[in-house]
Amino acid sequence: MTTLQDSTPTPRGAALVDSFGRVHTDLRISLTDRCSLRCTYCMPEQGNTWLTRSSLMTPDEIERVAAVAAGLGVTSIRLTGGEPLLRRDLVDVVQRLSALRSGGQPLEVTLTTNGIGLPARLDELWAAGLSRVNISIDTLRRERFLELTKRDRLADVLEGIHAAAASGRPLKLNAVAMRCVNDDEIVDLVELATSVGAQMRFIEQMPLDAGHVWDRDSMLTREEILEALSRRWDLTPVPGRGAEPAERWWLDGGPHAVGVIASVSAPFCGSCNRLRMTADGQLRSCLFATEELDLMPALRADGPAPSEASGDLAIEAVLRAAVRGKKAGHAIDSPTFLQPIRGMNAIGG
Template sequence: MDRTSHIGEKPKLIDQFGRQITYLRLSVTDRCDLRCVYCMKARPEFLPKADLLSLEELTVLCDAFIARGVTKIRLTGGEPLVRKDILTLIDNLGARIGCAGLKELCLTTNATQLPRYAMRLAEAGIKRLNVSLDTLDPEVFSLLTRGGKVEQTLAGIAAAKAAGLHVKINAVAMKNRNDTHLPDLIRWAHGEGHDVSLIEVMPVGDVGADRSTQFVSLLDMRRQFEAFWTLTDLADDTGGPSRYVQVKETGGRLGFISPLTGNFCAGCNRVRMTCTGELFMCLGQNGSVDLRRALREGGPGEVDRLLDLAMATKPLQHEFDVTPGAKTAVARNMARTGG
């Protein structure tokens, strides 16, 4: 594969298996205003704020990725909208859409802050949001988020819709927790005009629970849905890991993100960077490079060198295991790496 398109351009980010990296998931903070049971412990230890890259440094590193062929950036957390002055970064990156190689800027959120921010996000150039919502039941929502109020998330989704943002609902399927609630969630979301993606529990981080007690196979869940819905496979590709079907009875799209029962690593086009500049080449592996140190001590040339090293060491796939007693794939929690 040709790594450059024109003379003078920087080489594209292509890993040792020939996969071009065009998608950066950037966790701007590990902090969150919810405490989801599959994401973190009840009493998480957050990073000292002094360890975080400044918004200006995050912009510089995003520019380095864009120069190497990244066309899509997703801001994640934690909850990205709880980071102070986050609109500065969003405005900076939004200004790069269409003129600096960046095609899309999007965001993953729990929606609690959207009544305040939705219109500003749209004005900055964001068109699509992923919203984490695992159930419509207030009691189950409170249980899964350790005290959250589903009304706040629903109000945020309504604000996003009013601002003209396309919303996709992300729901983590959990055995004996919300699995029986998912059909109602899907019906509601499709009725509101929102796509839905279901996600299998991933053994990332110590959340104080055995993952085997949380895991439910989406292959099994699809079979259950097919008892009352007509599902037609679609070729739709939004640049992420969802494999979509059309639900005839609801008229909406339903995605399945199945890292355990339907490994999608062969087509991986993404890397993840934390708010401290740690770049992980795989969500389910420990390998990383330190872009914060590279930027502060070596400048752009050292950042490019480490990006090349990252491409040479990006693994073929994760090694998730949720059998009873299995160890977590990596010790860091999901909020640190970004979902």
């Protein structure tokens, strides 16, 4: 954790622009570090030290930070975890955030989930204002799923995917591509996605595992993923990527497309527009950041409660400091690269 140091004045309401000219319009909010699965690239099966309930941001605190961010040009919020469906107040959080405005327009509120338990909550989430769901699925084979996640829940994940698809709302499926693990299912996963009208996205495995045992040689690269896809489909680049993390290609000219998020082999740091907030109120300027700025003092000040205006100014100061301190890139290829102490489940996707 890093304390707030820089207090350089900036005009109120000005956009969140870093020293490299990147305008930040996307905020990822982790709601919990807990999960119903134990994916090996994310967290260990046992021995996890969880955040205490009292350290988690409340719906009021999440809404307050989001409202300040929206006033500074943030237009989209992604709710992540851990597994956000484990938060009993998830619907309340979605409802509060979707009611906020940025530039006169409602915020886009999306959810990344493993899909377990999703069918029972979808209707109320849509009613609360959720815009889209991203569901993670790395394999379609039951035994392999059990080996990867340490839980026999593939049927539940597939049920969540089919329920989300049946709703007619936008749906994306995410898979971490791993050599000698699921590299023989690249085509199968895309065919599942196209069969339910979803977009499949493959993610290069990143050094974000809690055990810090990531090995670049086990990572399936962007080029290898595209090679596997090109054996089945003719791939045509989709133009207009903008700040999106995924490069996309049309499959046989469309209408279906597939995406690849190549954070390691083809980093897209130059167009990054994202900030991340952990479930315990730590602001991160990068997924691979080794430093965090603490929002909690601005939200839970000791002594007399600050006025709403002064409290919002304190939140804004932390947001601006995080953006000002953002580096040009994550430098995974640098010999000085250090893996974040937190695992992916504690950082948020």
